[in-house]
Amino acid sequence: MPTIYEVSELAGVSLATVSRVMNGSAKVSEKSKKKVRDAMEELGYRPNSVAISLASKRSNCIGILVAELDGAFFGSMMTGIEKTLRQYQKHVVITAGHSNDADEREGVEFLKSRNCDALVIHAEQLSDEYLIELSKGDTPIVVMNRQIDAIAEKCVSLDNVKGGYIATRHVLEKGHRQLVNIAGPKFKNDAMERIVGFQQAVNEAGIDFDENRVFEGDYLQESGAAAIDHFVMSGIEFTGVVCGNDQMAIGAMARLREYKRLPSKDVAVIGFDDVSFAACTYPTLTTINYPIKLMGQQAAKLVLKDVYKIGVKDIRQIYEPTLMERNSVKRLRSK
Amino acid sequence: MPTIYEVSELAGVSLATVSRVMNGSAKVSEKSKKKVRDAMEELGYRPNSVAISLASKRSNCIGILVAELDGAFFGSMMTGIEKTLRQYQKHVVITAGHSNDADEREGVEFLKSRNCDALVIHAEQLSDEYLIELSKGDTPIVVMNRQIDAIAEKCVSLDNVKGGYIATRHVLEKGHRQLVNIAGPKFKNDAMERIVGFQQAVNEAGIDFDENRVFEGDYLQESGAAAIDHFVMSGIEFTGVVCGNDQMAIGAMARLREYKRLPSKDVAVIGFDDVSFAACTYPTLTTINYPIKLMGQQAAKLVLKDVYKIGVKDIRQIYEPTLMERNSVKRLRSK
DNA sequence: TTGTAAGCGTTATCAT
DNA sequence: ATGATAACGCTTACAA
Numbered sequence: 001m002p003t004i005y006e007v008s009e010l011a012g013v014s015l016a017t018v019s020r021v022m023n024g025s026a027k028v029s030e031k032s033k034k035k036v037r038d039a040m041e042e043l044g045y046r047p048n049s050v051a052i053s054l055a056s057k058r059s060n061c062i063g064i065l066v067a068e069l070d071g072a073f074f075g076s077m078m079t080g081i082e083k084t085l086r087q088y089q090k091h092v093v094i095t096a097g098h099s100n101d102a103d104e105r106e107g108v109e110f111l112k113s114r115n116c117d118a119l120v121i122h123a124e125q126l127s128d129e130y131l132i133e134l135s136k137g138d139t140p141i142v143v144m145n146r147q148i149d150a151i152a153e154k155c156v157s158l159d160n161v162k163g164g165y166i167a168t169r170h171v172l173e174k175g176h177r178q179l180v181n182i183a184g185p186k187f188k189n190d191a192m193e194r195i196v197g198f199q200q201a202v203n204e205a206g207i208d209f210d211e212n213r214v215f216e217g218d219y220l221q222e223s224g225a226a227a228i229d230h231f232v233m234s235g236i237e238f239t240g241v242v243c244g245n246d247q248m249a250i251g252a253m254a255r256l257r258e259y260k261r262l263p264s265k266d267v268a269v270i271g272f273d274d275v276s277f278a279a280c281t282y283p284t285l286t287t288i289n290y291p292i293k294l295m296g297q298q299a300a301k302l303v304l305k306d307v308y309k310i311g312v313k314d315i316r317q318i319y320e321p322t323l324m325e326r327n328s329v330k331r332l333r334s335k
Numbered sequence: 336m337p338t339i340y341e342v343s344e345l346a347g348v349s350l351a352t353v354s355r356v357m358n359g360s361a362k363v364s365e366k367s368k369k370k371v372r373d374a375m376e377e378l379g380y381r382p383n384s385v386a387i388s389l390a391s392k393r394s395n396c397i398g399i400l401v402a403e404l405d406g407a408f409f410g411s412m413m414t415g416i417e418k419t420l421r422q423y424q425k426h427v428v429i430t431a432g433h434s435n436d437a438d439e440r441e442g443v444e445f446l447k448s449r450n451c452d453a454l455v456i457h458a459e460q461l462s463d464e465y466l467i468e469l470s471k472g473d474t475p476i477v478v479m480n481r482q483i484d485a486i487a488e489k490c491v492s493l494d495n496v497k498g499g500y501i502a503t504r505h506v507l508e509k510g511h512r513q514l515v516n517i518a519g520p521k522f523k524n525d526a527m528e529r530i531v532g533f534q535q536a537v538n539e540a541g542i543d544f545d546e547n548r549v550f551e552g553d554y555l556q557e558s559g560a561a562a563i564d565h566f567v568m569s570g571i572e573f574t575g576v577v578c579g580n581d582q583m584a585i586g587a588m589a590r591l592r593e594y595k596r597l598p599s600k601d602v603a604v605i606g607f608d609d610v611s612f613a614a615c616t617y618p619t620l621t622t623i624n625y626p627i628k629l630m631g632q633q634a635a636k637l638v639l640k641d642v643y644k645i646g647v648k649d650i651r652q653i654y655e656p657t658l659m660e661r662n663s664v665k666r667l668r669s670k
Numbered sequence: 671t672t673g674t675a676a677g678c679g680t681t682a683t684c685a686t
Numbered sequence: 687a688t689g690a691t692a693a694c695g696c697t698t699a700c701a702a
Contacts, residue, residue: 001473003679014689019681027687049448050394051679053385054694061449069413069429075405082404082431086438091445094404094429096417103421110426113384114396138336221615247612254615280556280585282592282617338695349673354697362671386695389678 002043011039022047053115062303063111063119064094065104071219072275073245073292074122077144080296081120085303088310090117099188101125112139118303120144120296124188140307142299145190147318156299156317160190163288163321164197167270168242170286170323172205175332176240176268179207181214182227182252184244191219194244194272212236217248224251232259239267239332246271246278246287253281253328268329283327291319337378346374357382388450397638398446398454399429400439406554407610408580408627409457412479415631416455420638423645425452434523436460447474453638455479455631459523475642477634480525482653491634491652495525498623498656499532502605503577505621505658507540510667511575511603514542516549517562517587519579526554529579529607547571552583559586567594574602574667581606581613581622588616588663603664618662626654 008018013032020028021036028036039045053059062085066074082092093116097104104123111119122144123131135141135151147157171179181198184191199209215230217223224243231238241256243249249271253263263269264283271278271287278285301312343353348367355363356371363371374380388394397420401409417427428451432439439458446454457479458466470476470486482492506514516533519526534544550565552558559578566573576591578584584606588598598604599618606613606622613620636647 005679015680016682016689016691017687020688023681025682029687032688046444046448048389048450048679049445050385050389050450051694052681054383054389054696055679055681057681057694059385068410069417070407070410072405072407072410075403075407075410078404079431086431091430095426096414096421109381110384113381115383115385221611225615250612250615254617254619257617276556277582277585277612280560280589281615282589284589340695350696351673351675351698352671355672358697360698364671367672383695386678387697389680389694390696390698392678392697 001048002045003048004045006043007036007039007045010043011035057115059115059117060089061091061093061114061116062300063108063114063116064092065097065107065111065119065121065123066094067097067099067122067124069094069096072247072277073273073290076275076293077122077296080293081300084297084300088304088308090304090308097123097125099124099185105130108134112137118142118307120299120303140303142302144295144299153317154302156295156302156319158290158295158319158321160193160321161197161200163272163290164194164242165201166197166321166323167194167272167288168198168201169204170325171240171242171268171270171329172201174240174268174329177205177207177332178238179213179240179242180227180231180236180238182217182224182241182243182248183214184217184219184248186216188219191244198242213238217244219245219247221247221251221254224248224253225255226251228252228255228259240329241267241269243269243271246273246275246285249285249287249328250277250281253283253285264328264330268332270329274324278324279326281328286326286329287324289322289324295319336383337380338383339380342371342374342378342380345378346370392450394450394452395424396426396428396449396451397635398443398449398451399427400432400442400446400454400456400458401429402432402434402457402459404429404431407582407612408608408625411610411628412457412631415628416635419632419635423639423643425639425643432458432460434459434520440465443469447472453477453642455634455638475638477637479630479634488652489637491630491637491654493625493630493654493656495528495656496532496535498607498625499529499577500536501532501656501658502529502607502623503533503536504539505660506575506577506603506605506664507536509575509603509664512540512542512667513573514548514575514577515562515566515571515573517552517559517576517578517583518549519552519554519583521551523554526579533577548573552579554580554582556582556586556589559583559588560590561586563587563590563594575664576602576604578604578606581608581610581620584620584622584663585612585616588618588620599663599665603667605664609659613659614661616663621661621664622659623656624659625656630654 008015095107097107118140120142128148143155215227271285274287274289304310343350430442432442453475455477463483478490550562606620609622609624639645
């Protein structure tokens with residue numbers, strides 16, 4: 001790998017001049033410019049971004065922390081961020097927090113130590129205090145899916161309580177009174193908030209909230225199926241299933257069929273997130289839209305503006321969950 | 336951010352000693368060790384990995400190039416790689432190639448310029464020659480999903496032709512003779528290979544391969560639906576749909592239902608990849624298993640062994656596609 | 671065991 | 687407009 005030194009030598013100019021043509025920082029005569037460019041070309045020179053980063057304290061990289069690298073939700077989020085950043089030659093460095101405090105902290109430290117210019121964080125375990133403290137450091141951050149008042153201007157979030165409420169109310173409005181809730185892991189904020197929304201809607205309908213009607217899943221398909229097993233085995237009757245996310249919803253629908261209880265026809269199922277496959281299930285999944293890709297784009301715009309002073313507009317930070325009515329929730333047929 | 340210099344000062348030892356305790360490279364007296372550790376603790380010192388990387392030429396980072404950050408397939412691959420690497424304190428840096436030559440090249444350059452210790456590449460546009468050339472450079476690489484003889488020891492792949500063949504033959508064996516193929520983008524190697532497999536099986540069954548029965552999709556749900564529209568509009572008759580991947584398969588199943596042609600009952604549909612939701616569709620999706628997560632783990636093991644000299648075993652590089660028989664392909668009912 | 675000092679490949683501040 | 691030269695934060699011979 002040739003270095004800037006070799007380029008300067010071949011071009012017959014100083015290091016400084018080469019550096020100047022690289023980042024157009026100051027006036028350089030056309031003549032030197034050409035000599036430098038030719039030399040670079042000839043040597044197949046590639047600037048070493050680690051050295052640039054060390055010297056300039058900037059990396060043109062934005063760090064992203066997500067719980068996992070797979071999953072439709074995180075995929076959309078990462079894509080939303082990456083694609084908008086890429087338009088401005090910014091790169092992303094992604095790391096997984098695996099939903100545990102140690103990995104999340106380590107991930108943040110890693111990203112900071114790599115000189116990321118900013119961090120976009122979707123943390124499940126990091127406390128609000130930690131995040132607030134972090135925001136005071138020298139690496140700007142954007143927090144996804146969490147509303148922290150002290151750093152509201154750095155949050156891009158959606159009202160999960162409201163989402164859970166809307167979902168539940170929709171099922172109730174269709175005449176279902178015997179509901180169960182397949183929730184996400186309770187240690188996750190959004191999972192808990194969605195449960196709260198469920199509870200609100202249920203109470204509002206004059207139904208007693210019953211802990212036993214909430215199953216704690218893990219946001220993966222299999223746990224949606226396990227939840228159905230659980231409810232059936234426990235003899236808990238239900239005609240409506242409110243799910244913490246779409247993945248568990250499809251797992252639940254698949255298992256319901258095995259019990260000969262047809263989704264939509266015999267039991268209403270509603271998801272959350274509106275991931276891409278939700279429109280392709282059978283029955284198509286009624287769910288709550290979570291515009292995570294768009295929100296990722298917004299997060300990116302936020303750093304573009306704050307960190308790189310790039311003028312971008314239409315930055316919105318608080319989003320509303322909306323009902324996506326499809327076919328998995330039908331009116332309860334009177335017996 | 337405190338630096339190593341401040342630590343050495345506070346601890347009353349030299350820079351070198353601090354460095355030594357950080358990476359246990361040489362003998363350091365217990366006494367100095369403690370002084371250094373205390374100083375680090377007190378200052379909240381975090382080593383700057385950019386500086387480490389520049390000085391040592393190692394980064395403990397492995398670069399990953401994938402087409403997109405979303406999608407079940409890539410998600411599994413990234414997770415497979417990341418989780419096994421993480422066990423050894425190695426981090427991943429991920430970048431998207433967006434299936435075009437420019438972005439893929441830029442992605443590779445970016446990763447190399449970030450001093451990645453190795454690269455795991457899933458490229459769609461980079462030529463074999465480019466990859467072979469790249470492999471001669473000073474950054475070791477692992478190539479996913481492509482078998483390049485010249486660098487076979489760096490490839491982790493699966494026989495896509497065979498996969499396409501197995502899928503097609505399975506549908507044929509169930510009595511279907513009128514087949515259509517919803518393929519991936521033809522510029523992608525795997526998509527083409529799967530088409531070849533389709534062709535082989537069809538020919539073997541004594542059926543003429545008809546170009547018009549192949550629709551070029553883009554591996555996304557929507558194009559599976561579009562393919563069905565296309566075939567129906569064109570008046571092409573079929574009872575079996577062989578898909579290039581699972582996503583298009585579910586898109587196709589959803590659209591078929593709209594035409595009142597029930598998947599499984601009226602028309603057989605087979606997917607490819609066996610992503611996680613394939614078992615939860617209705618009907619459950621018969622497909623070809625592509626153990627991409629496992630293969631990601633293997634790629635990681637390869638770099639662990641080659642780059643870090645970490646003894647890992649059970650490294651296999653060539654995988655076989657296998658039939659996952661579920662419910663979307665049923666025997667053709669005689670009229 | 672510990673310290674000194676020369677890199678690593680850039681950027682950036684001064685001069686000129 | 688261009689060139690020295692000192693950072694940037696750490697590793698690593700080489701000495702002591």
